Amino acid sequence: MAPRQKSERVTIRTVAEDAGVSVAAVSKVLRDAYGVSDAMRLKVRQSMDKLSYRPHSAARGMRGQTYTVGVLMADIKNPFFPDIIDGIDDGLAGTQYLPLFGIGRGSSSVERAIVHAMVDRQIDGLIMIGQRMATADLDAIASEVPIVVIGHHAPEAQSFDSANNDDVRGGAIVAEHMLAQGYRRPAMITLGRNDLMSADVSQKRERGFADALRGAGFAEHDIRIASADDGLDDVTATVRALLESPEPPDAIFGWADYYALEVLSAVRALGFRVPDDIGIIGYDNAAPCAFTQNNLTSVDQFGREIGRQATRLLIERIKGRTQAEHFVVTPRLVARGSSMAPRVKAGDTLPSPSAQPDVAHK
Amino acid sequence: MAPRQKSERVTIRTVAEDAGVSVAAVSKVLRDAYGVSDAMRLKVRQSMDKLSYRPHSAARGMRGQTYTVGVLMADIKNPFFPDIIDGIDDGLAGTQYLPLFGIGRGSSSVERAIVHAMVDRQIDGLIMIGQRMATADLDAIASEVPIVVIGHHAPEAQSFDSANNDDVRGGAIVAEHMLAQGYRRPAMITLGRNDLMSADVSQKRERGFADALRGAGFAEHDIRIASADDGLDDVTATVRALLESPEPPDAIFGWADYYALEVLSAVRALGFRVPDDIGIIGYDNAAPCAFTQNNLTSVDQFGREIGRQATRLLIERIKGRTQAEHFVVTPRLVARGSSMAPRVKAGDTLPSPSAQPDVAHK
DNA sequence: CGTTCTACGTATATCGTTCTACACAATCTA
DNA sequence: TAGATTGTGTAGAACGATATACGTAGAACG
Structure with a gap:
């Protein structure tokens, strides 16, 4: 009927012709807009199906959504x-x-x-x-x-x-859990501030963590928060510095899971056992936390x-x-093996690498 | 000069007016198309910068790229x-x-x-x-x-x-490495076939793996290839079935790293040591392979x-x-701890869980 | 000096939608 | 019954680029 049929692409015009209505009507059906009868809606929908019409998004973008x-x-x-x-x-x-x-x-x-x-x-x-x-x-x-x-x-x-x-609360939860587990020298490792505006959730977690320790009577210089860029090498270097310092931590909070898993790797590579020598906690409760080899305590933020x-x-x-x-x-803490020190923390001895690095996992 | 200035959006027209040239000329500059002098290109570029013009992609899409x-x-x-x-x-x-x-x-x-x-x-x-x-x-x-x-x-x-x-070659590499390490009963766990057309690379790896074992003299029924959907539960169930079967494997190839890490978790959760009781190998050499707790041998496919x-x-x-x-x-094999059994595989004893599950990682 | 290139620009139709304005009929209101 | 309102539909102008077709000037050629 219509004279034009050069192009092969199915457009709104093709549909309109097929259904015997105007282009504007089809557009209305498409957008669920006001002013179409049920009869017309049905007729148009059928034509669209028959021609397997798909609206051209770029064209829509010119005027609407x-x-x-x-x-x-x-x-x-x-x-x-x-x-x-x-x-x-x-x-x-x-x-x-x-x-x-x-x-x-x-x-x-x-x-x-x-x-x-x-x-x-x-x-x-x-x-x-x-x-x-x-x-x-x-x-x-x-x-x-x-x-x-x-x-x-x-x-x-x-x-x-x-x-x-609530990242501040989440940071606090971690500190509270560490103390409840008997760890005495909690530390946190967080993201470096190289990009001017780094992820601000890490800062919130730091604040919650620090405030909770303060609340538990920790002196300012006993609240240790180190930083490192993500990446196994940087994290390992910082972990090493931390664990070789005069009063090394006995528990480490990695600001996020992907990061805490690198901390876990570094700690074990240095020959420490987790959680006996060092407890480790992450944040996010991401899927890999549940793997046996990680078994990482974490904060679930839903x-x-x-x-x-x-x-x-x-x-x-x-x-x-x-x-x-x-x-x-x-948020809510999900406790797993990495923060469950079995010992009673009586003699407050400094942790040191337990004999050899665990060969089974080397 | 031009009468119209209702809209505030900077379009190609705005640029053209500012630069004192035609719209078409600006379009040509934009596309690095043929037929613009250096002088014009410069002039237009300057106007674009000055107005911080950004071409409207939907509009471009209507005619060109x-x-x-x-x-x-x-x-x-x-x-x-x-x-x-x-x-x-x-x-x-x-x-x-x-x-x-x-x-x-x-x-x-x-x-x-x-x-x-x-x-x-x-x-x-x-x-x-x-x-x-x-x-x-x-x-x-x-x-x-x-x-x-x-x-x-x-x-x-x-x-x-x-x-x-070359996934066939990759699968073969894994089998060869297992045998070279002294493992005697290699197995593979691969993706289930629920979706009609599942990832076909897994099938290629299976073929390479099986062919290599055949080439090494394995009988058909000794070439074990199990399958499970990804997800910790399914994988664990399949691993358990495998390890509790009459002639359990002493090495397992997980078809991809993300999957092999679940296998690793399952094997350890069942109380076996890696690599002493069971060797494990993945595919892809993804970043987490290098973590100490995974230490996963894998095939690097670049x-x-x-x-x-x-x-x-x-x-x-x-x-x-x-x-x-x-x-x-x-591809190329990257050997790590998970496939390096320290023992000499002399007495061909069946593997069984070493005492207790490793508490430190539970 | 006329013709034919080549290089550079311009004018304008076009892409497939949405949106505005309006026409028309049926129904309601005073 | 005239006028207003409501429901349904259409026509046609945008939207902001690109591509085509063409005009013009200067250079090169015979």
Whole structure:
């Protein structure tokens, strides 16, 4: 009937012709917009199925939404992030939105480039996981697109939402557990501050950890918090320095699991037994914690729930909410072997490497 | 001068007016297209900087390229994939292209949905890592967009490229190493076949492993290849069945590292020592292999190089190559503690749990 | 000096949607 | 019964780039 049939791509026009209605009508059906009768909706849907029509997202982006949400992951090696992503999938299930991911490499300039690229590609909203940008940067981005941040506390921020666990409390939980287990000289190893704005959750955990020790009567110089970049070599060097110092710690808190697993490796490589000589605790309760060879005590921050909430917040923002909302969940300690010293800590002897490094695991 | 200045968004038109040239000229500069003088290029570039202009990707996508390449990752928990991604970043550095990632969840229908979504968003090309679709599906996709697959062998495919290591050879390397270390009853645990088309690299590794054992004189019923879905529970159940069978293996090859680490956990949880009672070998040489607590012998397949090559192939395809190209690299064994039994395997006694499960790691 | 290149620019149709404005009929209200 | 309202549908202008087709000036050539 219609004279034109040069192109082979199925467009909204093809559907309209097939269904015998206008292009605008099809568009309305597509968007579940107001002003279509049930009869028309049905007719159009059938044509779309018959032609297996898929709307062209780039074209939609020119005027309206793309139904794409961007997710910026600060890095890809963190075994905790998959939990969050499961939560995001939960939150997106049943909606038209699809997540596309950008992967930062620990540098805020790379992150910025990715965010720009996503904005240029007309994403409808953005979830940022563990990003390293300052709140001011986030405000700027929020003026272009709705965002929700995970792993960055900004309770006063109005232009964007956030979803987090209570990291200060989490840090405190760790200190309390160490003392309850009989460890006497707890220490923490945390991320170095090379990038101007490093992950601020680590700082929150440090504060909680330190405050709890203070509360238990520790003097300022007995609160030891060392730092190292992630990566086995840096961590090992710092662990070595710590354990060879005059009053070495008998328990170490690694600021996050992926990092604590490197601490675990370093401690054992130096010939110490875990948890007998040194207790080790991580943060996130990521999947590898449960492996027998790690058996790592950790703080569960309910990543999946955080991901779900973040997604809910984002969709609300996209739909028009302008009031900020900041979700916070209370973390919980999951005790495993790495912090369960069997001994009664009577003689307060300094730990030293137990004979040989454990050959079975060498 | 120009009457219109209603909108605030900086478009190609804004730049053109500022630079005093036509819109078409600016577009040419943007695309490094033919027919612009150095003087004009400079002038336009300056205006773009001054206005901090960023081209609108959706609009570009309507007629030309989006300068976005999609990367489909079969899952996000595999610690090997980051290596590949590093390679992709290498390959993309210095180009205008930016990668956006889709994350499958082990199901080919989810993967298909992601691929469609990416195509609808006008990506210029697609790299698929460890995807589970059949070659026929890939042909269909390849007719819409250039693709390169990683972790799927299709040497005869003409419509798309691939980048892989030689998985058959890799499987053989493992068997040879086990025998050289004195292990006498090697076994392999590999992925279950629940999804119709599961990762075909695992099958290649199985073949290499089995062929090598045959070559060493093993009888067919002594070549044991068990299967389990990934996930600690399934793997543990299968490992238990294997180790409690009449002639239990004394060495186990896990088809990939993320999987072998679960095997390691299961074996130790059952009270066996590694490598004394049971040797364990993985595949990929992912970062966690080097941790002291894992100390996992593995096969290095040079993921970063694979990622680099895949990217090169993709860009060539985007630029117009139609002849298929299939890159294959030869893998290499990296021996670590998990496969280094110290004993001389003289008395061929069956392994049994050494006394108690190692309390220190429980 | 006319013709033919070559290099550089411009004008404008086009991509596939969404959105605004409006037409029309049926129903409600005063 | 006139006027307002509601429900349903259409036409056509955007959106911001790219690609095509073409114009112009200067150089090269015979």
